[in-house]
Structures are given as structure tokens and as C-alpha cells.
Amino acid sequence: MTNFNNIPDRRKTLSIKWTLYDLDILPMWLADMDFPAPKVILNALHRHVDHGVLGYEIPERAYYEVVSRRMDELYGWKVDPDWIIYTPGVNNGYNIAARVLCSSRKGYVIQTPVYNEFHDAEKKVGIPKRVAPLAMLAKVDRIRYEVDYDALKKAVRGAGMFLLCHPHNPVGKIFSRAELMMMAKICIENKVTIVSDEIHAEILLDGAKFKPLASLSKEIAENTITLISASKACNVPGLSAAFAIVPNAELRKKYFASALGMSYEVSSLGLTASRVAFSGKADPWLKELRRYLTANRDFLVDYVTKYMPGVRTTLPDATFLGWLDFTQTNIHGSPFDFFKEKAKVALSNGKLFGKEGEGYLRINFGTSRAILKEGLVRMRKAMEHA
Numbered sequence: 282m283t284n285f286n287n288i289p290d291r292r293k294t295l296s297i298k299w300t301l302y303d304l305d306i307l308p309m310w311l312a313d314m315d316f317p318a319p320k321v322i323l324n325a326l327h328r329h330v331d332h333g334v335l336g337y338e339i340p341e342r343a344y345y346e347v348v349s350r351r352m353d354e355l356y357g358w359k360v361d362p363d364w365i366i367y368t369p370g371v372n373n374g375y376n377i378a379a380r381v382l383c384s385s386r387k388g389y390v391i392q393t394p395v396y397n398e399f400h401d402a403e404k405k406v407g408i409p410k411r412v413a414p415l416a417m418l419a420k421v422d423r424i425r426y427e428v429d430y431d432a433l434k435k436a437v438r439g440a441g442m443f444l445l446c447h448p449h450n451p452v453g454k455i456f457s458r459a460e461l462m463m464m465a466k467i468c469i470e471n472k473v474t475i476v477s478d479e480i481h482a483e484i485l486l487d488g489a490k491f492k493p494l495a496s497l498s499k500e501i502a503e504n505t506i507t508l509i510s511a512s513k514a515c516n517v518p519g520l521s522a523a524f525a526i527v528p529n530a531e532l533r534k535k536y537f538a539s540a541l542g543m544s545y546e547v548s549s550l551g552l553t554a555s556r557v558a559f560s561g562k563a564d565p566w567l568k569e570l571r572r573y574l575t576a577n578r579d580f581l582v583d584y585v586t587k588y589m590p591g592v593r594t595t596l597p598d599a600t601f602l603g604w605l606d607f608t609q610t611n612i613h614g615s616p617f618d619f620f621k622e623k624a625k626v627a628l629s630n631g632k633l634f635g636k637e638g639e640g641y642l643r644i645n646f647g648t649s650r651a652i653l654k655e656g657l658v659r660m661r662k663a664m665e666h667a
């Protein structure tokens with residue numbers, strides 16, 4: 282049994298999350314968890330380091346077969362190992378796709394509020410961004426999001442790529458089969474390739490089920506680049522390794538050429554960690570993690586509902602991220618500044634996820650219950666004195 286209550290002190294490391302702000306500020310922002318990676322992964326990394334040579338490495342066919350088997354075992358998705366291309370991270374993966382699919386006239390579409398880095402492809406790649414905001418539905422103190430198909434239809438017209446976040450960061454939504462089918466139909470009709478960022482696919486809460494978009498049909502697979510990584514679920518994002526699954530041969534050729542053009546290497550330790558994760562050896566740990574994260578999610582939602590009047594929250598299906606709406610509270614101005622100054626807690630500023638995120642904050646509950654509680658208590662007290 283893993284004791285997720287027991288977490289190491291990360292202030293003594295170069296952790297971005299734990300060192301960006303002053304020591305008195307409790308960080309609940311950046312999307313990495315505070316838990317050590319699973320023992321089986323750490324043991325494999327120890328063996329790799331003990332070998333002593335840390336040279337350039339690339340996956341061989343047997344490696345890709347491990348990834349392919351995982352897609353089949355988890356989702357019944359038959360992935361030809363030849364479709365898989367390594368990439369030094371998911372962000373890298375969709376920026377490469379954007380170079381292939383978009384241009385200064387042909388933009389990309391995102392569903393806001395969405396992961397802040399999705400917005401940055403505009404500057405990093407030099408392509409126009411189009412937004413198809415999700416529709417927010419509120420019921421008392423709970424919020425959830427649905428696809429606005431009209432907005433999506435309008436945004437994809439003339440675009441080169443639809444960058445889908447599935448499961449969705451920050452709203453924690455797993456899109457249903459019907460939603461995925463409809464979004465894929467709209468994109469296929471408009472000849473827009475979908476890049477499906479599925480980095481959070483294995484962080485499933487409360488028994489939620491996940492299906493990769495490309496697994497739904499051959500036609501959809503041919504029109505989709507899927508980006509996967511073990512980094513979020515096994516908490517090894519610092520090792521920079523991910524995979525693009527590109528069933529369409531022509532697109533794969535272009536994608537690979539573009540990737541090679543960017544001095545294309547991947548971390549050898551990242552490859553070692555991912556191999557263990559995709560082989561399923563970390564699954565018992567993952568099961569425990571999901572149970573702990575589900576309990577953290579429930580603790581968060583209960584606490585906010587009971588003690589933070591006016592705050593509305595999502596009930597995420599996946600991810601270790603909560604999304605809190607402060608627009609109906611007595612906090613004036615930016616809730617990010619308010620809590621940083623008055624509660625000494627740093628969450629992720631909602632406006633970084635798009636203008637629909639103004640007045641919202643994202644909270645990372647991938648930490649010990651004690652730290653989560655400490656952050657929430659600080660926030661509650663600050664609200665009581667607002």
C-alpha cells in the first residue's frame with residue numbers, strides 16, 4: 282500500500298511549483314503531483330542510472346509494441362506500432378502538429394477555458410488562434426461544461442487543426458462518445474485535422490471510463506493525431522517523453538519530417554519510465570492513486586460547498602485539477618491576487634485559460650490531504666474576512 286499522505290519536501294528541489302513563490306505561500310498551481318513516482322518506475326530508473334551510460338536513445342519496434350498493446354488492453358484500440366512517433370513532451374507534440382497543419386492564414390481551434398499552453402501555440406508557432414468556448418452550465422454550487430457545436434462549426438471553418446483536450450484541463454471533463462463523434466464529424470466535414478491531447482487519460486476519478494477519440498472509427502483515426510504520455514498519471518513530467526499516434530500515413534510522414542527538423546531527441550530516462558508505465562507494471566499503484574485522488578476531489582468539493590459561500594465548482598471526471606468559480610462571491614478584483622495576498626495560497630489564475638476563466642481559479646489536488654486541507658482552510662479564512 283502506498284501512503285499518499287506522506288510526501289517529500291519539494292522546496293529543497295528545483296520544483297517550479299514549490300520555488301516560484303515566496304516560502305510563506307502554499308503552491309497549489311502547476312500540474313504536477315507531490316507524490317513520488319511508482320516504485321517500479323523508480324527501480325527501473327535506478328537500474329538505468331547504475332548502468333552508467335546515459336547516451337542518446339530511441340525506441341525500437343519492441344518498445345512501440347508495448348505502447349500499442351496498452352492501447353489495445355485499455356481501450357480495444359488496435360494501434361499499429363508503426364503509427365507511433367516519440368516526442369519530447371505533449372506540448373512539443375502539438376506544436377509540431379501545428380507546424381504541419383497550420384499556417385499564418387490557417388489557424389487552430391481550442392475550446393476555452395483551456396490549458397494555458399494551448400493559447401501559446403499562437404506565438405510559438407506563429408499561427409492564428411480561434412476559440413470555440415465550451416458552454417458552461419451552473420446548477421446551484423456545481424458547474425459543468427458542454428460542447429457548443431455552433432461555436433465549434435464556426436471556428437473550424439478554414440482552420441488547419443482542432444486542438445482537443447480530452448480529458449479536459451482545467452474543467453476535468455471526459456467527453457462522451459456522442460460528443461466525440463459529433464466533434465469529429467464537424468472536423469471531417471470541414472477537412473480539419475484533430476490533435477487530441479490525451480495526456481490526462483489515465484487519471485480517472487471515481488471509476489470514470491475513458492475512450493481515445495481515434496479509437497471510435499477508422500475514418501476518425503485517419504483524421505486524428507493522438508498525443509499520449511505516462512507523465513501525468515505516473516508523475517514523471519520532468520522526464521520529457523511522450524508519443525504521437527498518427528494512423529494516417531501521409532500525415533505521419535509530414536509529422537515525422539517536421540519533428541526531425543527540430544533537432545529531435547527525447548530523454549532516455551523518460552523512455553525508461555514510460556516503458557514501465559505502458560507495460561502496465563505501475564497499474565496497482567495507479568489504482569491506489571485514483572482512489573486517493575477521488576477522495577481528494579470529494580474532499581475539495583465538499584469543503585468548498587460547505588465553507589465557501591458563493592463558490593461554484595466542477596466535479597471532475599479525470600485529472601487532479603479542480604476548477605473554482607468565484608464570480609458569484611464577495612471577492613472583488615482578481616481571485617488569484619486575493620488568495621495570494623490574503624490566504625498565502627497560489628492557485629492557477631483562471632484568466633490564463635482564456636477570457637471565460639476570468640474570476641476563476643484552478644486548484645491542483647494532486648497532493649497530500651493535509652496540504653489540500655491547509656490550502657482550503659487558508660482560503661476559507663481569507664473569504665470570511667473579505
Ligand SMILES: Cc1ncc(COP(=O)(O)O)c(C=O)c1O
Pocket residue numbers: 312369370371372373396446450478480481510512518521522523
Ligand atoms: C493538457 C496538457 N497537455 C500537455 C501538458 C504538458 O505536457 P508535456 O509536459 O508532456 O509537454 C499538460 C501539463 O500540464 C497538460 O495539462
